[in-house]
Amino acid sequence: MRLLRLLSLLLLSAAIAWPVAAQADLRFNGSLSNQFRLRLYQSDMPDDMDWDMTMLLTNLDVIGRATNDDRNARLFFNADLTHDPTGVLEDELEWRLRQAYAGYYAMYWNVEIGKRIFSWGMADEFNPTDLLNSEDMRWFITRDKLDRKIGVYAGSATVSYGNFSLQGVIVPIFEPVKLPAEDSDWLPWQLETFYAISNAFPDYVDAQEELPEQNIGNAEYAARLRGTIGTVDIEAVVFDGYDQLPTYDIEIDTDLSAAVLDGEKPLHLIKYYQRYQAYGGSLAWTIGSFSLRGEGAYYTPRRYLYRIDDSLLKVDNIISAYDLLLDYVDHEWGVEKPSWSAVGGVDWREGTMIYVNMQYVHTQILDYEDDLLYDENEGFVTLKLQTMWLDEELTVAANGAYNTWQGDWYIKPYVNYKLTQNLSAELGSQIFSGDEETRFGDMDDNDFVYTLVNYSF
Amino acid sequence: MKSRWIALVALLVAVVFVTAALAELSAFDIAKKSLELDRTKTKTSTYQLTVINKRGKKKEYKFKVWEKQYADGAKKLIRFVEPADASGTGLLNHEKKGADDLQWLFLPSLNKARRLAGGDRDGEFMGSDLFYEDMSTQSAEDFNHTLISQVMYNNKQCYLIESVPKPDVNSAYSKMRSWVDIETFVGYKIELYDKKNKLLKTVTSKKIEQIDGIWTTREAVVVTVKKGKAKTILKLLEREYNVDIPDNTFTKQFLERY
Numbered sequence: 001m002r003l004l005r006l007l008s009l010l011l012l013s014a015a016i017a018w019p020v021a022a023q024a025d026l027r028f029n030g031s032l033s034n035q036f037r038l039r040l041y042q043s044d045m046p047d048d049m050d051w052d053m054t055m056l057l058t059n060l061d062v063i064g065r066a067t068n069d070d071r072n073a074r075l076f077f078n079a080d081l082t083h084d085p086t087g088v089l090e091d092e093l094e095w096r097l098r099q100a101y102a103g104y105y106a107m108y109w110n111v112e113i114g115k116r117i118f119s120w121g122m123a124d125e126f127n128p129t130d131l132l133n134s135e136d137m138r139w140f141i142t143r144d145k146l147d148r149k150i151g152v153y154a155g156s157a158t159v160s161y162g163n164f165s166l167q168g169v170i171v172p173i174f175e176p177v178k179l180p181a182e183d184s185d186w187l188p189w190q191l192e193t194f195y196a197i198s199n200a201f202p203d204y205v206d207a208q209e210e211l212p213e214q215n216i217g218n219a220e221y222a223a224r225l226r227g228t229i230g231t232v233d234i235e236a237v238v239f240d241g242y243d244q245l246p247t248y249d250i251e252i253d254t255d256l257s258a259a260v261l262d263g264e265k266p267l268h269l270i271k272y273y274q275r276y277q278a279y280g281g282s283l284a285w286t287i288g289s290f291s292l293r294g295e296g297a298y299y300t301p302r303r304y305l306y307r308i309d310d311s312l313l314k315v316d317n318i319i320s321a322y323d324l325l326l327d328y329v330d331h332e333w334g335v336e337k338p339s340w341s342a343v344g345g346v347d348w349r350e351g352t353m354i355y356v357n358m359q360y361v362h363t364q365i366l367d368y369e370d371d372l373l374y375d376e377n378e379g380f381v382t383l384k385l386q387t388m389w390l391d392e393e394l395t396v397a398a399n400g401a402y403n404t405w406q407g408d409w410y411i412k413p414y415v416n417y418k419l420t421q422n423l424s425a426e427l428g429s430q431i432f433s434g435d436e437e438t439r440f441g442d443m444d445d446n447d448f449v450y451t452l453v454n455y456s457f
Numbered sequence: 458m459k460s461r462w463i464a465l466v467a468l469l470v471a472v473v474f475v476t477a478a479l480a481e482l483s484a485f486d487i488a489k490k491s492l493e494l495d496r497t498k499t500k501t502s503t504y505q506l507t508v509i510n511k512r513g514k515k516k517e518y519k520f521k522v523w524e525k526q527y528a529d530g531a532k533k534l535i536r537f538v539e540p541a542d543a544s545g546t547g548l549l550n551h552e553k554k555g556a557d558d559l560q561w562l563f564l565p566s567l568n569k570a571r572r573l574a575g576g577d578r579d580g581e582f583m584g585s586d587l588f589y590e591d592m593s594t595q596s597a598e599d600f601n602h603t604l605i606s607q608v609m610y611n612n613k614q615c616y617l618i619e620s621v622p623k624p625d626v627n628s629a630y631s632k633m634r635s636w637v638d639i640e641t642f643v644g645y646k647i648e649l650y651d652k653k654n655k656l657l658k659t660v661t662s663k664k665i666e667q668i669d670g671i672w673t674t675r676e677a678v679v680v681t682v683k684k685g686k687a688k689t690i691l692k693l694l695e696r697e698y699n700v701d702i703p704d705n706t707f708t709k710q711f712l713e714r715y
Contacts, residue, residue, distance in 0.1 A: 160705065286574040392584035
C-alpha cells in the first residue's frame with residue numbers, strides 16, 4: 001500500500017509539474033458541497049416517528065487536466081476530501097485520490113496508465129457490464145454512482161478505426177467494495193448475520209479478510225468492443241476478475257479445548273473475493289424523441305451464501321454455541337451458481353421542460369436453491385422524472401426504484417435552484433420502504449430529508 | 458436586306474436576354490452562397506454565449522467547436538469550457554444527409570457519452586434562444602427558396618429570401634426569411650417562423666468581418682418574440698479556417714476525453 005501511495009503522489013506531482021514545464025494547457029475545476037441531513041425513523045414508541053439531525057458530507061472535489069499543444073498527451077487527476085462526523089468513516093476526514101493517469105493518443109491507438117474510473121455500458125445507473133471499479137457503499141446508494149466508484153490502478157490500450165474501437169484493460173491490483181462498518185445503519189441485513197456470529201463471541205472468533213495476492217497472475221482483465229452500426233450504438237464486453245462483493249466461509253476447529261488452551265480462536269470467519277468471468281454487451285438507438293437502451297451480462301458461477309440457522313444466533317454462551325457448531329464442521333456455507341442481469345429502458349425529452357427515463361432491471365440466479373440467502377429473481381422498475389423552469393434555473397425531479405418481486409421501493413424527490421451559475425441549493429429527501437429482508441426495506445429507518453449547497457469553481 | 462437586319466436585331470436582343478437571365482442568381486444559389494460562406498473543409502471556433510432572461514439575469518457560457526465537412530454530412534464537436542459546472546460537457550454531432558443526425562452528450566458527472574434523440578430539434582441550447590437546430594449545419598438543399606425582392610437593410614442592398622423546409626426535413630420552423638447582402642452574401646438578419654407561421658424569433662448579425670478573407674459573423678443577437686426583453690448574444694472569440702483536425706476528434710472516445 002505504501003508503494004501505491006508513493007505511486008499516487010508521483011502521478012499527482014507529474015500532473016502538476018509536467019504541464020508547467022511543457023507550457024501545456026492546464027485546467028482545474030472542482031466543487032465544494034455541504035449536505036445537512038435530517039433522519040426520520042420509527043421510534044420505540046408505537047405510532048411515533050423520531051428524528052436526528054446530522055451535519056454530513058462536506059465534500060471538496062478537485063479535477064485537474066493538462067493537455068499538450070498537439071493534444072496527443074494528457075494528464076488527468078481527480079481527488080476529493082470528505083468530512084463526515086457520523087462515524088461512517090474511520091476518521092471523520094478522508095482524502096481520496098480517485099483518478100490520476102497519463103495518456104498518449106495517436107490517430108488509431110492510445111494508451112493510458114494510472115488510477116482510473118471506468119464507466120462502461122449504455123444503460124443508466126444499473127450497468128451489468130460495468131465491472132472494473134468497485135463501489136464505496138458506506139452510505140448505501142445515497143451518493144451518486146460516479147461518487148461511489150473507487151479508482152483502480154490500470155493500464156488501458158485502445159485501437160480504433162472510424163466508428164469502432166477495441167479497448168483492453170488490465171488491473172493488477174484488486175480494490176474490493178467498501179462496506180459499511182458493523183455498527184453502521186447502512187449495513188445490509190445479509191451481512192449482519194455473519195457479523196452477529198463474530199460479535200456474539202469475539203474472544204473465540206477469528207475474523208480474516210483474504211485479498212487476492214498482488215501479482216500479475218491475479219490481475220483482472222477486461223475488453224470492450226464498441227461502435228456504431230447505422231444508427232445503433234453497440235458494445236460487447238468480456239471481463240475476468242473478482243467479484244467486488246466478498247463472500248464468507250466459516251471454519252471450525254474441532255477440538256475446542258485444545259484451541260482455547262493454545263490461545264487460539266477456534267472459529268474462523270473468512271471473508272474473501274471470488275474470481276469469475278462476465279460476458280455481455282449493450283446497445284442504444286433513437287427513434288424520434290425517444291432514446292432506447294439495453295444492457296445485459298452473463299456471469300459464470302459465483303458463490304452465494306446459504307441462510308444461517310437462527311438457532312446458531314440464539315445461544316448465549318460459547319460452549320452451547322460450540323456444541324451446535326460442531327454439527328456444521330463440514331457444512332457448506334455457500335454454493336456457486338451462475339447468474340445473469342439485464343436492463344432495458346427508454347427515455348424521452350420534450351425540449352428542456354420535461355425528461356422521463358424508465359428502465360426495467362432484472363437479475364436471476366440460475367440453478368437456484370431455496371436455502372440461499374438471496375432471492376432467485378430480483379426485478380426493479382426505475383423511473384427518473386425531471387422538469388426545468390425559470391430558464392433552466394429551477395429543476396424539479398424525482399428518481400425512484402420499485403422491486404416488482406419483493407415490493408420494496410426507494411424514492412428521491414428533490415428541487416434544485418441555481419442561485420448563480422456557480423452556486424446551487426437543493427432540497428430533497430431519500431425514502432426507503434418495504435419488508436425488512438429486502439434491499440430497500442432494510443434501510444427503512446434511514447429515511448432522511450436533506451439540504452445541499454454546492455459551489456462549483 | 459431589310460429582313461436580314463430584323464433577324465440580326467432579334468438575335469442580338471435574344472442573346473442579351475439569355476445572357477442576363479444566366480447572370481442572375483436563383484434564390485437557391487443565393488441561399489447556398491450565404492449558408493456556405495464560411496463553410497470551409499474544417500474550422501475551429503471559440504464562442505461566448507450570453508443568455509439574458511426577461512428579468513435581466515445573465516448567464517454566460519464559453520465553448521469551443523470543431524467542425525469538419527464530409528461527403529455524407531458534417532461532423533461537429535462542441536466542448537464547454539465555462540462556467541465551472543458546465544466545464545467538460547461535450548456534444549458530438551454527426552450530420553447525415555437525408556436522415557436524423559446522430560448525437561451524443563458527454564457529462565463529466567456520468568463519465569461517459571450518452572446517445573441523444575436527434576429528433577429534439579426545437580430544444581433550447583443551454584436555455585438560450587437558440588435551438589439545437591440553429592447550432593447544426595444548415596443545407597440549402599433542405600429548403601425551397603424564393604427570392605421575394607431586393608431591399609435595403611442598414612444601408613446595404615440585400616436580397617430578401619424566403620426559405621421553407623422541404624416536407625421530408627425535420628425542422629422546428631415553418632419558414633425563414635433572410636436578408637442577404639447582394640455583393641458579399643453575408644446574412645444580416647434572419648426571421649424564423651414557428652409551425653403556426655407566426656414570427657418566433659429573429660437573428661441579427663451585429664458584427665461581421667473578414668477572417669482569412671472569409672466573411673464571418675463575429676456577433677449575433679437572437680431575440681424570441683414572445684420572451685419580451687430576453688435575448689441571447691453569441692460572440693465569436695476565435696476562429697481558424699482550414700486547420701488540421703484529425704478524424705478521431707469526432708468519435709465517442711474523444712468526446713469522453715475532456
